Amino acid sequence: MWVYEKKLQYPVKVSSCNPQLAKFLVEQYGGADGELAAALRYLNQRYTIPDKVVGLLNDIGTEEFAHLEMIAAMIYKLTKDATPDQLKQAGLADHYVNHGEALFYSNAAEVPFTATYIQAKGDPIADLYEDIAAEEKARATYQWIIDMSDDVDLNDSLRFLREREIVHSQRFREAVEILKEERDRKKVF
Amino acid sequence: MAKNQVYTKSYHPYHSPDDPCPDPGEKHYSTPPHLYMGFQPEKLPQFSPKEALQKGTLWPALYDPYEKNQKLKG
Ligand SMILES: [Fe+2]
Numbered sequence: 186m187w188v189y190e191k192k193l194q195y196p197v198k199v200s201s202c203n204p205q206l207a208k209f210l211v212e213q214y215g216g217a218d219g220e221l222a223a224a225l226r227y228l229n230q231r232y233t234i235p236d237k238v239v240g241l242l243n244d245i246g247t248e249e250f251a252h253l254e255m256i257a258a259m260i261y262k263l264t265k266d267a268t269p270d271q272l273k274q275a276g277l278a279d280h281y282v283n284h285g286e287a288l289f290y291s292n293a294a295e296v297p298f299t300a301t302y303i304q305a306k307g308d309p310i311a312d313l314y315e316d317i318a319a320e321e322k323a324r325a326t327y328q329w330i331i332d333m334s335d336d337v338d339l340n341d342s343l344r345f346l347r348e349r350e351i352v353h354s355q356r357f358r359e360a361v362e363i364l365k366e367e368r369d370r371k372k373v374f
Numbered sequence: 375m376a377k378n379q380v381y382t383k384s385y386h387p388y389h390s391p392d393d394p395c396p397d398p399g400e401k402h403y404s405t406p407p408h409l410y411m412g413f414q415p416e417k418l419p420q421f422s423p424k425e426a427l428q429k430g431t432l433w434p435a436l437y438d439p440y441e442k443n444q445k446l447k448g
Pocket of ligand 1: 349353
């Protein structure tokens with residue numbers, strides 16, 4: 186089970202009235218390398234990975250939901266006061282027609298989220314290598330969103346999220362090392 | 375910051391005299407510190423808890439803040 190804390194992992198502040206940034210941020214909400222994909226991927230892989238790294242997948246998978254919540258807060262803040270015309274200007278007309286002001290799990294091009302973005306191969310090394318790749322792709326997505334954004338406060342939160350991807354990647358790399366050592370030890374005994 | 379020389383690399387794609395746009399020069403890409411760390415060594419220096427919460431990591435050795443358009447500027 187989970188214990189919910191009614192606050193964001195890191196403060197989210199938006200300083201410019203620019204709903205177009207919401208369109209970009211959706212990539213990290215329901216995109217292939219986004220936070221939803223990350224959370225679902227890791228928490229599902231927990232069941233078929235050696236005991237030693239189950240806790241890591243559990244912790245990181247849980248944190249990804251906290252990131253998802255930060256992205257949601259950003260999108261909400263950027264769109265909540267926009268008129269339909271402003272949303273149209275921002276390239277969000279298709280989204281508005283389908284969802285009104287609601288958030289939805291799609292990528293920046295409005296393609297809905299699909300489970301085919303993630304994998305569980307049941308092979309610990311294959312799964313961890315996918316996880317490392319996912320972290321590097323999420324890190325890169327944050328870079329490109331920061332490049333597209335002039336919102337200093339938003340970029341501050343995005344920089345935090347990018348740094349977390351670095352830490353996650355490091356921990357997944359260490360998980361691979363742990364599993365490699367485990368195999369060696371079994372050989373000895 | 376000096377860290378960018380360490381955690382970014384660059385290359386210069388070929389630019390033909392016939393290419394219509396000006397040569398943007400070097401392209402930079404991120405090579406963050408975790409790529410070089412292997413298993414994290416014990417007893418590395420830490421940020422203060424407050425600083426760590428702000429930066430997204432407890433470890434200066436893993437800290438790599440991204441600047442807008444780092445791809446162009448390195
Ligand atoms: Fe992550």
